[in-house]
Amino acid sequence: MAQIDPPKRQERYPDRDIDCQQAIEYALHDLIDNVRAAGWAEHEIVEAIDQLTLAYRMGREENIKLEAMLQVRNWLDRARRG
Template sequence: MINPPRRQGEYLDREIDCQEAMEPGFQAIVDCMEEAGWTRREIMRSLRRLVAADNMTQKENAKVEAQLAIARAMVRAGRPL
């Protein structure tokens, strides 16, 4: 079972609570992968690559959002793109 946040809204240790809630799930994934024959080294490398890919996606999405905000502002100001 995944533990919910201690309280709603933002609070100082919310990210730590989230990490703690995720740990059993990640351990279950690693256990299943090992049972299927993957080595711990391969599993950890793959998890790191998934995190890196997600980080890259978030950065690219932020760039696109910024470009869209600039374009919207220019349209509202009546300036050509």
């Protein structure tokens, strides 16, 4: 697997998103090459990556909603106890 470069700085900076894409790109190409070598077709690989990305995003969104609901519940519990 390709070495993934860290960000140039920890704080936000112009083009940080592009640097992240470039860091991921090499590892992604390695992953695709390895999966293709195992016998999967490129269109299957791309579709699988798309579906995994979508599932990851949906999971993150659900976690954010759940955390917000838990914060409200905790706030209400504290308010009831006075």
